[in-house]
Amino acid sequence: MTEPEIGELHSLIERIAKKKLPAEKFVPGKTTVNYAAPLFGAEEINAVVDSLFTGWLAEGKLTRKFEQEFAKYVGCRDSIVTNSGSSALLLAFAALKSPRIENNLKEGDEVITSALTFPTSLNSVILNSLNPVLVDVERHSYNMNPKTVEEMITRKTRALLVLHHLGNPCRMDELTRIAKEHNLFLVEDCCDAHGASFNGKRVGSFGDAGCFSFYAAHAFTMGEGGSITLNNEKLYPLIYSLKTCGLDENAFKDPSKRTLYTSIGYKMRIIELQAAMGLQQLKKLxxxxxxxxxxxxxxxxxxxxxxxxxxxxxxxxxxxxxxxxxxxxxxxxxxxxxxxxxxxxxxxxxxxxxxxxxxxxxxxxxxxxxxxxxxxxxxxxxxxxxxxxxxxxxxxxxxxxxxxxxxxxxxxxxxx
Ligand SMILES: Cc1ncc(COP(=O)(O)O)c(C=O)c1O
The missing domain is CATH 3.90.1150.10 (Aspartate Aminotransferase, domain 1)
Structure with missing residues (x-):
C-alpha cells in the first residue's frame, strides 16, 4: 500500500468511526447505561490497521514502546505487558518465589491481602503455594485496614498484596511503612486503579510490583491485557522470562541463547495489535x-x-x-x-x-x-x-x- 492509499484509508475510517462510534445513541429507558464500556475511535482503529500492515503480529516494537510509556506514566523503572491482570499478579508472586531473588518467598509463607477482593488476585497467592491471610476493609474506603494488617502479621508473614478497591487508593503511607518495618514484599493490585495516586505518587510505583489489567471494562483497554510495573531491576529479567515460556531474557538479543530456558515459565504474551491500541488509549488515560x-x-x-x-x-x-x-x-x-x-x-x-x-x-x-x-x-x-x-x-x-x-x-x- 502506498502512503496516499494509507492516508485515504485513514480518512475513510475516521468518517466511519464518527458515524458508528459510540455504537448507540442514548435513548433514556431504551439504551442500557452500562457499568463499564470501552471508549475508542478512529485513532485506535487506524493504529491497529497500521500495525497489521507491518506484517508483524507477535510482540514487537510497539509492545516495547508501550511498556516504556506505561512505565513512565506510572513512574516506574520498567513495565512488562501480559495477557491479563490475572497473569500479571500470578507472575509477580511466581517471580518473588524464585530462588534467583534474594530472600525469596517459600512455600507456605503468608501473604496478607484484602478479604474484599477479586478471585484471581487471591488465586495468584494460592496458585504459587503461598498462604493468603485475609483482612477486613474500612467502611469509608473499602480498602484494607492498615491497623488490622499489622495485627495479623506473624513470623510466617512475608508479603502484602494491596488492592486499591475500584480505583480508590489505599493508605500507602501506612502500608509502605508496615512493609518496611516487617521486611515484607509489597505487591499492588492496581487492576481497577490506573492513574490513581497517593501523595502525588501513582499507584503501581510503591512496592516491588504493580499489577494492572487492560480488560475491556477497565480505565483504558487493549481488549484483554495487563502489565507489571517494576522498580526492582532483578525482577525484570525474571518476569520477562516467566511470561515468555521460561526463555532466557536475552534469547531474542543473543542468537546463542535463542533456545536457552532459564525459568519454569508460562506463555502470557500479547499480540502487537493490542500494543498498537494500548499506545493510543494510554494517550487518552x-x-x-x-x-x-x-x-x-x-x-x-x-x-x-x-x-x-x-x-x-x-x-x-x-x-x-x-x-x-x-x-x-x-x-x-x-x-x-x-x-x-x-x-x-x-x-x-x-x-x-x-x-x-x-x-x-x-x-x-x-x-x-x-x-x-x-x-x-x-x-x-x-x-x-x-x-x-x-x-x-x-x-x-x-x-x-x-x-x-x-x-x-x-x-x-x-x-x-
Ligand atoms: C481487582 C482486580 N484484580 C485483578 C483482576 C484481573 O484482571 P484481568 O481480568 O485482566 O485478568 C481484576 C479484573 O477485573 C480486578 O478487578
Missing part, C-alpha cells in the same frame, strides 16, 4: 481519569440527598482516586433491600454489579481451603449490602441525570 472523577462526583452529588439510606466511599487524605465505578452501600436502616433496588435499576436499563468477589471466603471455590483471616464485619456488610453503577468516560450528563432520576423514582416509592 489522563482525560479518562478526570472524566471518571467528574462523573463520580456528579452521581454522588445527585444521590447525596439519600444518605439516610445510601453511603458512598471517600478518598483518604492525600489520595486521588481513579474511580472505576460508583460503589453504593445500602445502610442498615434502609426500608428496602439491595435486590429490590438492583431489580428496579435493571428494569430501568441501568446496569449494576456487586463488589468484585465480595467476601471472597463466601465463594464456593474456597470452601475446602483453610484461610486465616481477621474478623470481617465490614467486608461481610459490603458482601450483602453493596453494589456499583458505572461512571466510565463514555457516560454523558444525560445518562447521569437519568440514573439520578431513576434513584429518585425508587426512593419516592420508599418514603423519600
Amino acid at each position: 489522563p482525560g479518562f481519569v478526570e472524566k471518571r472523577r467528574q462523573n463520580f462526583s456528579k452521581i454522588v452529588k445527585g444521590l447525596k440527598k439519600f444518605s439516610d439510606f445510601l453511603e458512598f466511599p471517600t478518598e483518604e487524605k492525600g489520595a486521588k482516586a481513579a474511580w472505576f465505578s460508583v460503589p453504593i452501600t445500602i445502610k442498615e436502616n434502609a426500608p428496602f433491600s439491595r435486590t429490590e433496588l438492583i431489580d428496579f435499576l435493571r428494569n430501568a436499563r441501568i446496569e449494576t454489579r456487586l463488589l468484585l468477589g465480595g467476601n471472597v471466603l463466601k465463594q464456593p471455590a474456597y470452601a475446602g481451603f483453610k484461610i486465616r483471616s481477621s474478623s470481617l464485619p465490614v467486608t461481610d456488610f459490603f458482601h450483602s449490602q453493596s453494589f456499583y453503577v458505572g461512571c466510565h468516560p463514555g457516560m454523558t450528563d444525560e445518562m447521569i441525570d437519568y440514573v439520578v432520576e431513576k434513584f429518585e423514582g425508587f426512593m419516592s416509592g420508599h418514603g423519600k
Whole structure:
C-alpha cells in the first residue's frame, strides 16, 4: 500500500468511526447505561490497521514502546505487558518465589491481602503455594485496614498484596511503612486503579510490583491485557522470562541463547495489535481519569440527598482516586433491600454489579481451603449490602441525570 492509499484509508475510517462510534445513541429507558464500556475511535482503529500492515503480529516494537510509556506514566523503572491482570499478579508472586531473588518467598509463607477482593488476585497467592491471610476493609474506603494488617502479621508473614478497591487508593503511607518495618514484599493490585495516586505518587510505583489489567471494562483497554510495573531491576529479567515460556531474557538479543530456558515459565504474551491500541488509549488515560472523577462526583452529588439510606466511599487524605465505578452501600436502616433496588435499576436499563468477589471466603471455590483471616464485619456488610453503577468516560450528563432520576423514582416509592 502506498502512503496516499494509507492516508485515504485513514480518512475513510475516521468518517466511519464518527458515524458508528459510540455504537448507540442514548435513548433514556431504551439504551442500557452500562457499568463499564470501552471508549475508542478512529485513532485506535487506524493504529491497529497500521500495525497489521507491518506484517508483524507477535510482540514487537510497539509492545516495547508501550511498556516504556506505561512505565513512565506510572513512574516506574520498567513495565512488562501480559495477557491479563490475572497473569500479571500470578507472575509477580511466581517471580518473588524464585530462588534467583534474594530472600525469596517459600512455600507456605503468608501473604496478607484484602478479604474484599477479586478471585484471581487471591488465586495468584494460592496458585504459587503461598498462604493468603485475609483482612477486613474500612467502611469509608473499602480498602484494607492498615491497623488490622499489622495485627495479623506473624513470623510466617512475608508479603502484602494491596488492592486499591475500584480505583480508590489505599493508605500507602501506612502500608509502605508496615512493609518496611516487617521486611515484607509489597505487591499492588492496581487492576481497577490506573492513574490513581497517593501523595502525588501513582499507584503501581510503591512496592516491588504493580499489577494492572487492560480488560475491556477497565480505565483504558487493549481488549484483554495487563502489565507489571517494576522498580526492582532483578525482577525484570525474571518476569520477562516467566511470561515468555521460561526463555532466557536475552534469547531474542543473543542468537546463542535463542533456545536457552532459564525459568519454569508460562506463555502470557500479547499480540502487537493490542500494543498498537494500548499506545493510543494510554494517550487518552489522563482525560479518562478526570472524566471518571467528574462523573463520580456528579452521581454522588445527585444521590447525596439519600444518605439516610445510601453511603458512598471517600478518598483518604492525600489520595486521588481513579474511580472505576460508583460503589453504593445500602445502610442498615434502609426500608428496602439491595435486590429490590438492583431489580428496579435493571428494569430501568441501568446496569449494576456487586463488589468484585465480595467476601471472597463466601465463594464456593474456597470452601475446602483453610484461610486465616481477621474478623470481617465490614467486608461481610459490603458482601450483602453493596453494589456499583458505572461512571466510565463514555457516560454523558444525560445518562447521569437519568440514573439520578431513576434513584429518585425508587426512593419516592420508599418514603423519600
Ligand atoms: C481487582 C482486580 N484484580 C485483578 C483482576 C484481573 O484482571 P484481568 O481480568 O485482566 O485478568 C481484576 C479484573 O477485573 C480486578 O478487578
